Amino acid sequence: MEKILVLVKPDGVEKGNTGAILARLEATGTRLVAARMLKISRETAEKHYAVHRERPFFNSVVEYITSGPVVAAVFEGKDVISVIRRAMGATDPAKAEPGTIRKDFAESIERNAVHGSDSPETAEYEISLYFKPEDIL
Ligand code: ATP
Ligand code: MG
Numbered sequence: 001m002e003k004i005l006v007l008v009k010p011d012g013v014e015k016g017n018t019g020a021i022l023a024r025l026e027a028t029g030t031r032l033v034a035a036r037m038l039k040i041s042r043e044t045a046e047k048h049y050a051v052h053r054e055r056p057f058f059n060s061v062v063e064y065i066t067s068g069p070v071v072a073a074v075f076e077g078k079d080v081i082s083v084i085r086r087a088m089g090a091t092d093p094a095k096a097e098p099g100t101i102r103k104d105f106a107e108s109i110e111r112n113a114v115h116g117s118d119s120p121e122t123a124e125y126e127i128s129l130y131f132k133p134e135d136i137l
Helices: 010-014 018-026 042-048 058-065 080-088 101-105 120-130
Strands: 003-008 031-038 070-076 114-116
Touching: 003 018, 003 080, 003 120, 010 018, 010 070, 018 031, 018 070, 018 080, 018 101, 042 058, 042 120, 070 080, 080 101, 080 114, 101 114
Parallel strands: none
Antiparallel strands: 003 070, 003 114, 031 070
């Protein structure tokens, strides 16, 4: 079954929106199969955002994602990547549809409340950064 790595990002955790964000993701009908709170190390953040290494926002997004605790979670289900990313909304909250997580909880294109893997391959890689196989239930 398809899986996706989700992060409730530091702004989401700091503002007390973790539960609300996870509830919206559970309401999609997909299944929560792993979750933990952690502070992401610089090394892990650089691996997570490696595809963006050459982008002008790389250093800033690494600083931000390591700035405070996050909640990492794995969801599983049919077409879970497109289902969860639709619930998250556009990267830039100014462009996000009404009713999406980013429309309602994000502050800016960078501090945008939540992350979701964008393909089965990136999901597998990103899940391995935060979870051991036996942590996925
Ligand atoms: P995510 O990967 O976090 O789920 P996404 O797939 O919608 O978001 P990406 O293009 O993968 O967006 O960008 C990764 C993250 O980098 C964004 O979520 C955001 O935090 C940050 N980011 C993206 N574009 C910008 C930008 N132009 N300026 C600042 N930060 C940005
Ligand atoms: Mg992305």
